[in-house]
Amino acid sequence: MQVRLSHIAERAGVSVATVSxxxxxxPGVNAATRRAVLSAVDVLGYERPSRLRAKVAGLxxxxxxxxxxxxxxxxxxxxxxxxxxxxYTPVLCSVSAGGIHEDAYVRTLRNHGVxxxxxxxxxxxxxxxxxxxxxxxxxxxxxxxxxxxYLSEVDATFISYEDATSVDLAxxxxxxxxxxxxxLALGQDRYTPTIRKRDGFARAMRRHVDESxxxxxxxxxxxxxxxxxxxxxTAAHALLDRGVTGIVCGSxxxxxxxxxxxRQRGMQVPEQVSVVGSDDSxxxxxxxxxxxxxxxxxxxxxxxxxxALLDQIAGAPPAPSxxxxxxxxxxxxxxxxxxxx
Amino acid sequence: MQVRLSHIAERAGVSVATVSxxxxxxPGVNAATRRAVLSAVDVLGYERPSRLRAKVAGLxxxxxxxxxxxxxxxxxxxxxxxxxxxxYTPVLCSVSAGGIHEDAYVRTLRNHGVxxxxxxxxxxxxxxxxxxxxxxxxxxxxxxxxxxxYLSEVDATFISYEDATSVDLAxxxxxxxxxxxxxLALGQDRYTPTIRKRDGFARAMRRHVDESxxxxxxxxxxxxxxxxxxxxxTAAHALLDRGVTGIVCGSxxxxxxxxxxxRQRGMQVPEQVSVVGSDDSxxxxxxxxxxxxxxxxxxxxxxxxxxALLDQIAGAPPAPSxxxxxxxxxxxxxxxxxxxx
Numbered sequence: 001m002q003v004r005l006s007h008i009a010e011r012a013g014v015s016v017a018t019v020s021x022x023x024x025x026x027p028g029v030n031a032a033t034r035r036a037v038l039s040a041v042d043v044l045g046y047e048r049p050s051r052l053r054a055k056v057a058g059l060x061x062x063x064x065x066x067x068x069x070x071x072x073x074x075x076x077x078x079x080x081x082x083x084x085x086x087x088y089t090p091v092l093c094s095v096s097a098g099g100i101h102e103d104a105y106v107r108t109l110r111n112h113g114v115x116x117x118x119x120x121x122x123x124x125x126x127x128x129x130x131x132x133x134x135x136x137x138x139x140x141x142x143x144x145x146x147x148x149x150y151l152s153e154v155d156a157t158f159i160s161y162e163d164a165t166s167v168d169l170a171x172x173x174x175x176x177x178x179x180x181x182x183x184l185a186l187g188q189d190r191y192t193p194t195i196r197k198r199d200g201f202a203r204a205m206r207r208h209v210d211e212s213x214x215x216x217x218x219x220x221x222x223x224x225x226x227x228x229x230x231x232x233x234t235a236a237h238a239l240l241d242r243g244v245t246g247i248v249c250g251s252x253x254x255x256x257x258x259x260x261x262x263r264q265r266g267m268q269v270p271e272q273v274s275v276v277g278s279d280d281s282x283x284x285x286x287x288x289x290x291x292x293x294x295x296x297x298x299x300x301x302x303x304x305x306x307x308a309l310l311d312q313i314a315g316a317p318p319a320p321s322x323x324x325x326x327x328x329x330x331x332x333x334x335x336x337x338x339x340x341x
Numbered sequence: 342m343q344v345r346l347s348h349i350a351e352r353a354g355v356s357v358a359t360v361s362x363x364x365x366x367x368p369g370v371n372a373a374t375r376r377a378v379l380s381a382v383d384v385l386g387y388e389r390p391s392r393l394r395a396k397v398a399g400l401x402x403x404x405x406x407x408x409x410x411x412x413x414x415x416x417x418x419x420x421x422x423x424x425x426x427x428x429y430t431p432v433l434c435s436v437s438a439g440g441i442h443e444d445a446y447v448r449t450l451r452n453h454g455v456x457x458x459x460x461x462x463x464x465x466x467x468x469x470x471x472x473x474x475x476x477x478x479x480x481x482x483x484x485x486x487x488x489x490x491y492l493s494e495v496d497a498t499f500i501s502y503e504d505a506t507s508v509d510l511a512x513x514x515x516x517x518x519x520x521x522x523x524x525l526a527l528g529q530d531r532y533t534p535t536i537r538k539r540d541g542f543a544r545a546m547r548r549h550v551d552e553s554x555x556x557x558x559x560x561x562x563x564x565x566x567x568x569x570x571x572x573x574x575t576a577a578h579a580l581l582d583r584g585v586t587g588i589v590c591g592s593x594x595x596x597x598x599x600x601x602x603x604r605q606r607g608m609q610v611p612e613q614v615s616v617v618g619s620d621d622s623x624x625x626x627x628x629x630x631x632x633x634x635x636x637x638x639x640x641x642x643x644x645x646x647x648x649a650l651l652d653q654i655a656g657a658p659p660a661p662s663x664x665x666x667x668x669x670x671x672x673x674x675x676x677x678x679x680x681x682x
Contacts, residue, residue, distance in 0.1 A: 066418070073411070084435075089432060089449050112400055256624075282409070282623070287629060290629070
C-alpha cells in the first residue's frame with residue numbers, strides 16, 4: 001500500500017504528524033481525531049494498516065422478515081454499510097427462512113456474543129405481543145433497535161416510517177386528480193404498520209375526499225390480504241368489483257399485483273385505474289408502467305438504526321421516544337386523472 | 342408442541358423409542374441417527390424441544406459483492422434458507438459496503454469462529470489473484486465453498502454457473518429470429534465469469550451466425566463497462582453506433598440500461614432492437630418491456646453451496662472438480678424478429 005499521508009491529513013483536517021501517529025498506533029491522539037483519520041483512510045480507498053484492521057471485528061444481529069420483498073435487502077444493505085464504517089459486521093437472520101423463529105435467532109445471536117441487535121419488522125410489530133422477550137434483552141444490557149413497530153413497555157430505540165403520512169400522500173395525490181372511489185390494499189392487519197396505514201386511510205379519505213364518510217363505507221374500501229404480488233391481485237379484484245378507480249397499495253409488490261388484476265379485466269393502467277405503490281424498492285422505476293409510489297427512506301432509516309445501535313453500544317441510553325422518518329411521493333406512470341364516466 | 346413421534350420415526354427411518362431418546366437427550370444414539378431424527382423434526386415442521394434448539398447455533402460466513410444487484414439478495418436468501426434447515430446462521434459480509442476488503446471480512450469471520458465460509462463472486466473470480474489467501478484457509482481446516490469463480494490451485498468446492506452456455510442460448514435465440522449483427526455488453530473483463538461469457542460469445546457467434554467471423558470483427562461487437570444500468574446504457578450506445586440489432590447483456594440491470602439507451606435514440610424495443618438480459622432476478626418479469634433473459638438457477642446454486650459446505654463441516658472432502666449449473670432461456674417481450682431493412 002502506497003499511503004499518501006498528506007492526502008489523508010488534508011481530508012481529515014489534521015497534520016501529517018497526526019496521521020502518522022494514528023497509522024503507527026502511537027499514543028497522544030484522542031478518539032475523535034483517530035476516527036477522523038481512519039475514516040479518511042477508508043474514504044480515500046487506502047487499505048488500513050493490518051494491525052488496525054484486525055481490531056475492527058464486532059458482530060451485530062440483523063433480523064429481517066425475508067429477502068424476497070426487495071425492501072428488506074435494501075434495509076440490509078443500508079445497515080451493513082453503516083455498520084461496516086465502524087467495523088461491525090451484521091449476522092443476517094431472515095425469519096421466513098426454513099421457519100426459524102425470531103426467538104431462536106435471538107438465542108443464537110446471544111450465544112455468539114453479538115454487540116447488539118437490530119430488528120426490522122419483527123415480532124415487535126405485533127402490538128399485543130408479549131414484550132418480555134425484548135424486556136429481558138434490555139435488562140441483560142443488550143443494545144436493541146427496533147424498526148417499524150412499537151411496544152411502549154420496552155426501553156429500546158424505536159425507529160419507524162410514517163405509515164399514516166404515506167397513505168395520506170397517496171390518497172391526496174389521487175384525490176387531486178379527481179378520484180373519489182379510492183381503495184386500500186394492505187397485508188394482515190395484526191401488524192402496527194398495517195394498522196397505522198389503515199387508520200391513516202380513514203383520516204386521509206375524510207380530509208381529501210369527503211369528510212362525512214362513515215366507518216362502514218370506509219371499511220368497504222379496504223382489503224387485508226398479504227404484502228405480495230398475489231395479495232395485490234386478489235385485493236385489486238375485490239376493490240375493482242366495488243367500483244374503485246384508484247388503488248393505494250401497502251407495498252410495491254402489491255401494486256404490481258394490482259396492475260396485473262386490472263389488465264386481467266381488460267382495464268388500462270393508468271387510463272382506467274390508477275395504482276399507487278409503497279416503498280419504492282429496487283427496480284420499481286423500470287416496471288410497466290413505472291410505478292407511482294410513496295418512497296420509504298430506507299437508507300436513512302438503516303443508517304439511523306445502525307447509528308442508534310452504535311450509540312447504545314458506546315453507552316448512550318435508548319432514544320426516549322419513537323423516531324419517525326417521512327415518506328416522499330414519487331409520481332411516475334401508474335397514476336392519472338380519474339376516468340370521466 | 343404436539344409431537345407425533347410415530348410420524349417422525351417413519352420419516353427418519355428409526356424406531357419410536359429412538360426418536361424419544363433423541364428428543365429427551367438420552368444417551369445411546371449415534372450422531373448420524375440423531376441428525377436424521379432432528380432433520381425429520383424440522384422437515385415435518387415441528388418445533389424442536391427448547392433444549393435442542395438452543396444448541397443448533399453455528400455461524401457460517403457468506404461473502405457477497407453487494408446487495409444492490411438483485412441477484413445477490415437472491416443468493417443470500419437461498420443460502421440462508423438452506424443453512425437454517427441445519428441450524429446454521431449466515432454472517433453477511435457485503436464487500437462493497439464502506440470499502441471493507443474481503444480479506445478483512447475473512448479475518449473477522451475467523452475471529453468469530455465460523456464453521457465455514459461461502460464466497461459468492463469474490464476475489465476468487467479474478468483468475469490471476471494470489472491463491473494463498475484461500476489456500477491458507479484450507480490448510481487451517483476451514484471448509485470453503487467458492488461460487489462463480491475458479492482457482493485451480495485451491496482445494497475447495499467450486500460451484501459455477503455455465504456462463505458460456507448462457508451467452509450461447511441468448512445468441513442462438515436472436516440468430517433464430519434473423520439477427521446477424523449481435524452485440525455483447527459485459528462488465529469488467531478481469532473476472533472469470535466475464536471471460537467465460539466473452540469466449541462463449543465468440544463460439545456462439547461462429548456457431549449460430551457466421552463461422553468465418555474473425556477475432557477482429559468479434560472484438561468490434563463487444564464492450565466491457567460495468568454490470569449496472571449505467572454500464573448497460575453506455576455499452577448499448579456504443580454497440581448501436583456500430584449497427585447491431587440485438588444486444589446480449591451480462592446482467593439484467595445492464596439490459597434495462599440497454600433498453601433505456603435504445604429509447605433515448607428513439608428506437609423501439611423489441612421492434613427495432615432486441616435486448617436479452619442475464620440472471621432473471623427479482624421483479625424482472627414486471628419490467629417494461631418484460632425482459633427476455635437467461636435465468637441463473639440461483640436457488641439451486643445457493644442450496645448446493647450450502648449443502649457442500651455442510652458436507653465439508655461434517656468431514657467430507659471438497660468436490661474434486663468445479664460443479665456447473667445450467668441456465669434456462671426465458672423468452673419475454675424484449676426480443677423479436679430482426680428488423681427488415
